[in-house]
Amino acid sequence: MPERVVPGRPDGLITLGAADALWVDLTAGSAVPTAFGAFTRSPARARAGYVLLGGRAVTTVRASGGRWSVSVGEVRRAAAELNAVGTDPQDLVRIGPFHGAPWQEADEETVLCWRRRIAGGLWEPGRPQRAARRDLDRPYHLAGIDWRQMLVERTRDGTQRTWWLPRAVVRLLDAAEHAEAQWLQASQTHQAGAAVTGPPSHPRRAARDAGGRQATDPEGPAASLRPYNGELKGQLYSVLSRKPGTSRGVAGWACAVCRTAPAAVLDHCHEHGYVRAPVCQSCNTLERPDHLYSNDIRVANRYTRLFHTDTDDWLRHWHRCPGCRARTTLPLPHLAAWTAHTACRSLRPTHRAPRGRTPCGVLRVSWTGSQNTPRSCLLTVTVDCCPSGEHRLLAQVPYREAVERFRVWLAETAPAVAAAAGPDRLDGLPTEPRPVVADTSGEGLALF
Incomplete structure (x- = not known):
């Protein structure tokens, strides 16, 4: 029988084993599956003074008798936050494998490094593109989340296997990494101060009095991040990315799009080479299509958000590039x-469905030529997977016509963004835009 809270126990503390069971019980109905062992199995760090639960760091304390314990209230708060998270099984973020090692994007000072851990758990040395199946029955977690239940594998061209997680889970794990980095930084500061003022207490725990009463958790990720205010405006990514300390500096900003998650990468325009802003991994992936070939993309349902629900935020973000803004x-x-x-929404056919009508198939758009030769550049909009097999070609739109349509729509939809754009702001721009270089492997999605 799992150990439960003992009435009258000071501070409402329970042992780590009891906390494991409590965490699973409290999150039994969560959309994000959790695993037993959040406090006692790797990569839990309860004996270092904290444990990551969802997107937060929960303090652990050493109670009488030397046993490590945790506050019931803190476990309940973390569980409530996790239970409030919804997931969309269709809204997935690719987490690997990529050329090189994508998990190296994580802050090297953190211990969680969830991308590296997932890659290590799935990759079989000497057997590329093969997912490891050993230990799949063993409970395994990251920040208390059972990621294996959420992992989606896709195979492209019958050979290349890729790994995906729901966007909500990626956001949680990114927040957990940031919370851990903040905790470790606070620990180092505490240790430095303790070396001057007296004997050190536990490096990752603060006490309110001599009785060892538990202090509140460190502030959440959003409270410790500074908002992005255009500090990198007009800078070239090719120059900035080579400066020492750039990655460390990026991690201090909040994402310039969602403004809640910690930034992880510098998003930049691949046509003009300018930095747009620091963004989180989730937002950096959100703007990318499901599939990217040499001149062809699949237009996923999430474009409804980019061009409808959160239009102002995304247009403002894309126009942080001086080249796109000026043109x-x-x-x-x-x-x-x-x-x-x-622009072609009205042309898309619909089909009968149990509840009304549904849009036909899946949109795909391809192009010939490039933006550097606008006279010869032509966009072709098609429909894939039409239920009746009768629809295919929707429209062919010349590049210049598409640009003009976009300008009219921009002025009507986001007048503030349109007012900041215009041809009078060409000073300092390259004489000729960079050509779009297609990444036909789909690994780096270099078009974006």
């Missing part, structure tokens, strides 16, 4: 997606 347009792949999803 009042978007990079070619984004413009192609907008043309298919928005």
Whole structure:
């Protein structure tokens, strides 16, 4: 029988084993599956003074008798936060494998490094593109989350296997990494101060009095991040990315799009080479299509959010590039997606469904030429997977016409963004935009 809270126990503390059972019980109905062992199995660090639960760090204390314990209230609060998270099984973020090692994007000072851990758990040395199946029955967690239940594997061309997680889970794990980094930083500061003022207490725990009463958790990730206010405006990514300390500096900002998660990468325009802003991994992936070939993209349902629900935020973000802003347009792949999803919306057929009618198939847009040769650049919007097999070609839109349509739509939809754009702001721009270089492997999605 699992150990429960003992009435009258000071501070409402329970042992780590009891906390394991309590965490599973409290999150039994969560959309994000959790695993037993959040406090006692790797990569839990309860004996270091904290445990990651969902997107937060929970303090552990050493009670009488030398046993490690945790506050019931803190476990309940972490469980309530996790239970409030919803997931969309269709809204997935690719987490690997990529060329090189994608998990190296995590802050090297953190211990969780969840991308590296997942890659290590799935990759079999000497057997590329094969997912390891050993230990799948063993409960395994990251920040108390059983990621194996959420992992989706996809195979492309019958050979290349890729790994995906729901966007909500990626956000939680990114928040957990940031919370851990903040905890470790606070610990180092505490240790430095203790070396001057007296004997050190536990490096990752603060006490309110000599009785060892538990202090509140460190502030959450959002409270410790500074908002992005255009500090990198007009800088070239090729220059900035080579400066020492850039990655460390990026991690101190909140994502410039969602403004809640810690930034992880510098998003930049691949056509003009300018830095847009620091963004989190989730937002950096959100703007990318499901599939990217040499001149062809699939227009996923999430473009409804980019071009409808959160239009102002995304347009403002894309126009942080001086080249796109001055020409009042978007990079070619984004413009192609907008043309298919928005400008050609009325052309998309519908089919009968149990509840009304549903749009036909899946939108795809391809192009010939490039934005550097606008006279010869043509966007072709098609429909894949039509239920009746009768629909295919929807429209062919010349690049210049697509640009003009976008300008009109921008002025009507986001007048503040449109007012900041215009041809009078060409000073300092490259004489000729960079050509779009297609990444046909789909690994780095270089068009974006």
